[in-house]
Amino acid sequence: MDAKISFKLNGKNVSITTDPLRRLLDILRDDFKLTGVKEGCSEGECGACSVLLNGKIVTSCIIPIGAVDGQEVMTIEGVSATEGGKIIVEAFADGGAVQCGFCIPGMVIAAYYLLSNNPNPTDDEIRLGISGNICRCTGYDLIVESIKLAAERGEKIWKK
Amino acid sequence: MVAEDISKAVRRVDAVAKSNGTAKYVPDYDFGDCLWARMIRSSIPRGKILNINLPELPEGYTFVSYKDIPEGGKNYLHMIATDWKCFAEDEVRYVGETIGLLVGPDKTKLEDLLEQVKVDYEEMEAATTIDEGVACKGGAFVNDNNIHCHLKLEVGKPDEAFAKAAKIVEETIETGFQEHIYLETNGACCVPEKNGEYTVYASAQCPFYIRKSIAPLLNISPEKITVKQTTTGGAFGGKEHFPDVLCGPLLVAAHKTGKTVKMIFDREEDVEFSVKRHPSKVVFKTGLDENGNIVAMDSKVYYNVGGYLASSFVVLQRGCFHVTGCYEFPNFRTEGFGVATNTFPSCAFRGFGAPQTLFAIETHMCHLAEMQGLDPLEYKRRYFIKQGGITSTNGKIVERVMIPEMLDQVLKASDYERKIKEYGTGKGKGIGISFYNHGGAFTGNGEQAIIKGKCKLRKYKDGTVEILCGQTEMGQGFHTILPKIAAHVLEIPIEKVIFDDPNTSRVPDSGPTAASRSTMIVGELVERAATLMKPRYDKEEEFEVMTEYEHPEGYPWDQSTFQGYAYLGYGWGVCAVEVEVDPCTAEITTKGVWSSHDCGHLIDEKIVHGQVNGGILQGLGWGSTEVLENVKGHFKQTSISSYIVPTSMDFPKQGVYFVENPYEWGPFGAKGMGELVFNGSAAAYIDAVSRAIGKRICSIPCPTETVMNYMLNGKDIKEAL
Numbered sequence: 001m002d003a004k005i006s007f008k009l010n011g012k013n014v015s016i017t018t019d020p021l022r023r024l025l026d027i028l029r030d031d032f033k034l035t036g037v038k039e040g041c042s043e044g045e046c047g048a049c050s051v052l053l054n055g056k057i058v059t060s061c062i063i064p065i066g067a068v069d070g071q072e073v074m075t076i077e078g079v080s081a082t083e084g085g086k087i088i089v090e091a092f093a094d095g096g097a098v099q100c101g102f103c104i105p106g107m108v109i110a111a112y113y114l115l116s117n118n119p120n121p122t123d124d125e126i127r128l129g130i131s132g133n134i135c136r137c138t139g140y141d142l143i144v145e146s147i148k149l150a151a152e153r154g155e156k157i158w159k160k
Numbered sequence: 161m162v163a164e165d166i167s168k169a170v171r172r173v174d175a176v177a178k179s180n181g182t183a184k185y186v187p188d189y190d191f192g193d194c195l196w197a198r199m200i201r202s203s204i205p206r207g208k209i210l211n212i213n214l215p216e217l218p219e220g221y222t223f224v225s226y227k228d229i230p231e232g233g234k235n236y237l238h239m240i241a242t243d244w245k246c247f248a249e250d251e252v253r254y255v256g257e258t259i260g261l262l263v264g265p266d267k268t269k270l271e272d273l274l275e276q277v278k279v280d281y282e283e284m285e286a287a288t289t290i291d292e293g294v295a296c297k298g299g300a301f302v303n304d305n306n307i308h309c310h311l312k313l314e315v316g317k318p319d320e321a322f323a324k325a326a327k328i329v330e331e332t333i334e335t336g337f338q339e340h341i342y343l344e345t346n347g348a349c350c351v352p353e354k355n356g357e358y359t360v361y362a363s364a365q366c367p368f369y370i371r372k373s374i375a376p377l378l379n380i381s382p383e384k385i386t387v388k389q390t391t392t393g394g395a396f397g398g399k400e401h402f403p404d405v406l407c408g409p410l411l412v413a414a415h416k417t418g419k420t421v422k423m424i425f426d427r428e429e430d431v432e433f434s435v436k437r438h439p440s441k442v443v444f445k446t447g448l449d450e451n452g453n454i455v456a457m458d459s460k461v462y463y464n465v466g467g468y469l470a471s472s473f474v475v476l477q478r479g480c481f482h483v484t485g486c487y488e489f490p491n492f493r494t495e496g497f498g499v500a501t502n503t504f505p506s507c508a509f510r511g512f513g514a515p516q517t518l519f520a521i522e523t524h525m526c527h528l529a530e531m532q533g534l535d536p537l538e539y540k541r542r543y544f545i546k547q548g549g550i551t552s553t554n555g556k557i558v559e560r561v562m563i564p565e566m567l568d569q570v571l572k573a574s575d576y577e578r579k580i581k582e583y584g585t586g587k588g589k590g591i592g593i594s595f596y597n598h599g600g601a602f603t604g605n606g607e608q609a610i611i612k613g614k615c616k617l618r619k620y621k622d623g624t625v626e627i628l629c630g631q632t633e634m635g636q637g638f639h640t641i642l643p644k645i646a647a648h649v650l651e652i653p654i655e656k657v658i659f660d661d662p663n664t665s666r667v668p669d670s671g672p673t674a675a676s677r678s679t680m681i682v683g684e685l686v687e688r689a690a691t692l693m694k695p696r697y698d699k700e701e702e703f704e705v706m707t708e709y710e711h712p713e714g715y716p717w718d719q720s721t722f723q724g725y726a727y728l729g730y731g732w733g734v735c736a737v738e739v740e741v742d743p744c745t746a747e748i749t750t751k752g753v754w755s756s757h758d759c760g761h762l763i764d765e766k767i768v769h770g771q772v773n774g775g776i777l778q779g780l781g782w783g784s785t786e787v788l789e790n791v792k793g794h795f796k797q798t799s800i801s802s803y804i805v806p807t808s809m810d811f812p813k814q815g816v817y818f819v820e821n822p823y824e825w826g827p828f829g830a831k832g833m834g835e836l837v838f839n840g841s842a843a844a845y846i847d848a849v850s851r852a853i854g855k856r857i858c859s860i861p862c863p864t865e866t867v868m869n870y871m872l873n874g875k876d877i878k879e880a881l
Contacts, residue, residue, distance in 0.1 A: 029187075029188075033190075034181075035181070035184065035187075035188035036180065036181015036182065037181070038185070038343070038344070038393075039187065039426075040343050040344075040345075040427065040800070041427045041799065041800040041801075042426055042427050042428070043427070043799055043800065043801055045799070045800040045801045046343065046427075046800050048343055075181075076180065076181035077180075077181055080179070080180035080181065085180075088179075089176055089179040089180050090176075092175060092179045093171050093172065093175035093176050093179065094171055096169065096172070096766040096767070096769065096770050097175075097179075098172060098174070098175040098178050098179055099394075099635035099636065099637070099770055099774065100178075100342065100343060100344070100392065100393045100394035100395075100634060100635025101174065101175075101177075101178025101179070101183055101391070101393065101635065102178075102185065102342075102343035102344040102393030102394060103343045104178050104179050105178075105179070105180070105181040108179055108180075123813065126808075127808040127809055128808075128809065130808045131807050131808050131809045133808075134341075134343065134800060134805060134807060135343070135808075136340075136341050136342060136343055136394055136396070136774070136778065136805060137343075137394055137635045137770070137774045138770050138773055138774050139770075139772075139773030139774045139775075139776060139777035139778075139811075139814065140773070140777070140807075140808040141773045141813050141814055142766070142769065142770050142773065143808075144808070144813070
């Protein structure tokens with residue numbers, strides 16, 4: 001049975017009447033046309049569909065929309081418009097982090113979550129921070145370097 | 161003004177849109193009022209279809225099968241061979257074979273209907289392994305021997321040499337299935353247009369392949385179908401021919417319904433029901449003289465092709481051409497067999513047949529050395545091929561071979577010589593090394609005789625230049641590489657060069673984005689076109705130039721006998737891997753990975769660096785954790801949680817090195833490298849693991865459980881073969 005679900009999406013209050021068991025991923029992509037959120041595995045393993053739920057990184061393919069009522073969701077569209085998000089996107093471009101790109105919005109979310117909680121991570125902490133995000137193209141090395149670059153460039157923002 | 165070295169990294173043109181989520185992949189397009197399609201697939205590996213029981217279909221829902229192919233249309237997909245059917249008719253040859261499509265407006269409803277479809281079969285005994293295929297288990301279903309394709313190569317006089325050998329040893333090396341796991345699953349959409357024309361949107365490597373492959377279904381000319389590539393989220397060969405398997409049925413469905421029809425695979429169906437890397441078995445027979453030197457080598461190369469041949473003969477050829485690796489043997493023979501089995505057909509995967517035989521020769525060479533108590537590196541050194549050396553096809557190596565220089569870099573970076581002595585064998589630590597190459601572009605004169613690649617450059621009034629060719633960006637960086645080449649020649653900013661995803665109605669066919677040919681061949685076409693454009697650039701407002709591939713003269717190739725110069729430019733690689741094995745749990749920690757590559761001159765050092773990192777990691781996955789078992793025709797691992805690809809935690813940061821060796825006929829001296837970088841890391845890893853545990857390893861993948869098994873029950877690394 002449909003239910004009205006209200007939540008904050010990329011800083012705006014939204015509501016939708018729908019089956020509360022539908023996946024957050026489908027709501028974001030199909031109803032709100034936020035197609036930067038990618039579907040990679042449908043089982044919470046690859047991280048391509050990562051979003052921030054109340055500031056914490058989650059895989060939107062295994063979250064029913066009913067669980068989001070009254071919560072706050074940030075997608076890549078929202079994150080990449082923030083000051084920190086812009087720094088990560090630029091660092092990814094300059095650092096050679098991007099190849100096919102399908103995992104990258106999720107990687108940007110993971111990097112944003114990591115740097116927001118650990119402004120000055122070591123290589124190992126970065127690797128741990130993106131270990132829930134599968135990339136098949138890059139071998140991760142240049143993603144790690146790019147996140148280091150974003151940490152340096154955004155020093156003041158991350159330490160806030 | 162001296163132009164800046166083209167190697168200097170620039171920012172990839174696609175990086176920002178892919179990072180902020182604005183790049184549109186095929187699932188991201190809104191095709192408006194479209195129908196969705198789901199595949200009805202065979203659930204058995206071999207048998208006859210007796211009956212297809214469909215539920216009652218609501219208004220607007222349709223079943224599409226071979227019966228919907230119009231008169232004159234052909235029920236096949238043209239993927240080099242034409243044996244792979246678009247829709248099964250009365251027989252099925254593998255689990256997952258397309259029987260039909262269910263098409264309708266609501267995805268959820270389609271799912272319900274799909275579950276109600278019941279197909280009755282008369283099941284037959286299936287052959288799923290190479291051995292079962294060769295033994296014709298259940299009766300041959302291809303020719304009278306289940307051999308789809310076969311070839312034989314000979315260098316020198318192997319029979320005479322074997323007769324004189326002091327000792328002859330035999331060994332079998334095997335490799336398993338590998339799944340591509342491009343992060344974006346397969347997807348396509350077919351839109352019917354006016355006048356019996358169609359537009360296909362697809363996540364694909366080769367738009368021109370698609371229209372050629374599927375046009376015969378409707379008995380129309382390929383030009384009636386426009387294929388538009390959408391931003392493609394990885395491919396690795398898995399979107400070279402396989403998109404035809406989606407686009408063919410979608411074309412028939414669009415023809416039948418007159419509506420736009422879209423199909424996106426979910427991950428489970430993409431893993432379970434898509435092409436894979438060919439499993440292989442290479443049986444070596446090697447003749448040694450009294451000093452342990454190789455006097456003759458014979459190899460039988462078996463590839464598990466699956467139910468249909470499709471592109472596999474070409475894969476097998478490349479496998480056989482590369483079975484001598486980076487070595488020159490005076491007397492040599494190889495025989496290749498493409499074996500028919502009742503598994504999902506295997507197809508292109510980064511390396512296209514070369515990785516399997518390269519793994520085999522590297523591993524066999526190590527074992528030949530170890531059993532004689534020799535250092536594998538020293539033993540391999542005796543046979544390194546050089547410029548002018550005779551290849552497996554009786555051609556010669558045209559270019560300078562820089563293996564010694566590359567080896568020096570890797571030895572130094574990895575501290576190999578100290579470690580190999582210190583670690584010994586069986587003491588829990590190991591370092592391994594491998595040598596590999598990859599022939600760039602299509603074999604022999606295929607670029608001129610078969611592909612006939614063409615490329616156009618168009619200058620516009622405002623000074624921008626558009627590159628028109630069929631090459632695709634799938635992550636490897638080609639949207640940046642080609643404009644960079646054109647901009648460099650024309651001495652204009654890269655921002656002034658446009659290069660869009662190809663649309664087959666707008667661009668000439670420059671050949672597939674495959675075979676490590678795009679930079680080497682099409683890059684050269686662009687370089688030449690830009691050179692032609694340059695003197696006219698300031699004088700003329702709008703004009704076009706076109707270039708066509710011409711093969712250098714003096715390097716003959718006979719495609720009927722596979723004799724001559726198979727490749728004019730090889731990429732070359734050396735890779736070292738260091739591991740530690742936990743003596744209790746058999747868990748392996750990789751301590752270091754170092755490589756050096758010869759890719760000619762680098763067009764963009766950062767893009768090439770990224771390719772090296774990704775290729776090496778994919779090879780390490782193939783050698784270690786990427787277990788893909790086929791049980792009675794069904795793949796057992798069907799998701800990212802059960803099919804284990806490397807994460808950021810599994811392997812350390814790589815040491816990446818290059819040598820400079822410009823290629824005479826490549827743009828700015830560049831050679832192919834996208835596949836090369838996959839070809840060697842598995843062998844280096846297995847060499848390291850087997851030294852660490854002191855046991856001989858003859859097959860991959862080799863996950864922890866298998867390592868444990870070798871530790872408990874394996875043969876000593878020094879045991880005689």
